[in-house]
Amino acid sequence: MSDEPVVAHSAPDLVIPDTSAGFAALMGAPNAGKSTLTNALVGQKVSIVSQKVQTTRFPVRGIAIHKTAQIVLVDTPGVFKPTRRLDRAMVAAAWAGAGDADSLVHVVDAAVAARSAAGAKLSSGDARTSEDVERVIAGLRETGRKAILALNKVDLIAPEHLLDTSRTLFDEGVYSDVVMVSAATGSGLERLRDLLAEAMTPGPWLYPEDQVADIPQMLMAAEITREKVFLRLHEELPYQATVETESWQGRKDGSVRVDQVLYLARENHKAMAIGKGGATLKWISMESRKELQELLQRQVHLFIQVKVRENWQNERARFSAIGLEFEA
Numbered sequence: 001m002s003d004e005p006v007v008a009h010s011a012p013d014l015v016i017p018d019t020s021a022g023f024a025a026l027m028g029a030p031n032a033g034k035s036t037l038t039n040a041l042v043g044q045k046v047s048i049v050s051q052k053v054q055t056t057r058f059p060v061r062g063i064a065i066h067k068t069a070q071i072v073l074v075d076t077p078g079v080f081k082p083t084r085r086l087d088r089a090m091v092a093a094a095w096a097g098a099g100d101a102d103s104l105v106h107v108v109d110a111a112v113a114a115r116s117a118a119g120a121k122l123s124s125g126d127a128r129t130s131e132d133v134e135r136v137i138a139g140l141r142e143t144g145r146k147a148i149l150a151l152n153k154v155d156l157i158a159p160e161h162l163l164d165t166s167r168t169l170f171d172e173g174v175y176s177d178v179v180m181v182s183a184a185t186g187s188g189l190e191r192l193r194d195l196l197a198e199a200m201t202p203g204p205w206l207y208p209e210d211q212v213a214d215i216p217q218m219l220m221a222a223e224i225t226r227e228k229v230f231l232r233l234h235e236e237l238p239y240q241a242t243v244e245t246e247s248w249q250g251r252k253d254g255s256v257r258v259d260q261v262l263y264l265a266r267e268n269h270k271a272m273a274i275g276k277g278g279a280t281l282k283w284i285s286m287e288s289r290k291e292l293q294e295l296l297q298r299q300v301h302l303f304i305q306v307k308v309r310e311n312w313q314n315e316r317a318r319f320s321a322i323g324l325e326f327e328a
């Protein structure tokens with residue numbers, strides 16, 4: 001028997017919905033500006049950003065509406081050569097995020113790509129980024145899917161360098177379109193929005209019209225604090241740190257008490273994270289609280305406990321707290 005649905009012989013006129021929806025994954029090397037671009041497309045901060053590589057650790061969904069399309073943007077962790085268990089989980093999560101998407105956007109730092117295309121001697125950071133760009137291209141080639149190439153940070157380079165750079169990359173044969181954007185200034189975003197909207201599938205929207213992110217509040221709060229750690233602390237410390245929200249209690253007066261733990265891997269990191277007279281932790285806590293208050297539109301009492309847990313990167317619970325596969 002056929003499993004086709006039974007339809008009336010005299011079917012009424014087809015109603016063609018004018019709305020469309022779907023997922024668009026933003027992929028790329030660390031620091032390309034994927035999270036900044038996600039936030040710019042959403043029109044609100046949904047994913048944390050820092051000047052450091054490997055800020056994003058798990059796919060974050062932000063929701064944008066363009067014309068009649070609802071575009072669920074999936075900001076993914078950067079793709080790089082993993083060494084630690086956490087790295088492997090991040091990179092695996094990035095590819096998993098891409099696999100589920102209707103549309104792929106490869107975000108490339110145009111300034112680095114231009115230096116690379118010019119054949120100049122690259123700094124070690126640029127060289128690593130160029131390798132990671134190749135890694136993404138190789139991955140795209142393997143999946144056989146075409147991506148939109150988003151050359152980002154065009155505010156940083158002279159327009160005459162852009163054409164060569166985009167041609168060199170386009171010749172890789174893995175792209176359907178090229179857009180030149182600046183997540184920082186907003187230039188070029190309209191065309192990217194148009195392309196993404198066209199790639200969505202006709203049908204109802206996936207989220208309520210006013211929803212801008214799909215991330216639990218407690219996790220979002222932990223991310224906001226982790227961003228401050230990335231902004232304020234340096235070298236290996238941020239990479240060996242993770243933040244979890246342990247409890248969230250609404251109070252009668254409308255305020256909320258949020259308790260978080262900042263896990264560190266080394267005893268000497270604890271002194272650094274707390275700082276002289278507690279100044280560093282105070283800064284982290286104050287900045288995080290301010291942002292949370294703005295997001296929640298209510299008063300927040302934030303308590304951050306610092307714990308040294310040498311082996312947290314080999315604890316399954318630390319991974320599941322951020323939705324990462326432990327055995328990636």
Ligand SMILES: Nc1nc2c(ncn2[C@@H]2O[C@H](COP(=O)(O)OP(=O)(O)OP(=O)(O)O)[C@@H](O)[C@H]2O)c(=O)[nH]1
Nearest residue numbers: 030031032033034035036054055056078153183184
């Ligand atoms: N000038 C300029 N800077 C940008 C632009 N987009 C992002 N940035 C900066 O680039 C840095 C990295 O941005 P992120 O959005 O965190 O990059 P990412 O690709 O999400 O990085 P990971 O999460 O580490 O993979 C930050 O300092 C941003 O402010 C841009 O269009 N122009």
Ligand SMILES: [Mg+2]
Nearest residue numbers: 034035055056
């Ligand atoms: Mg990011």
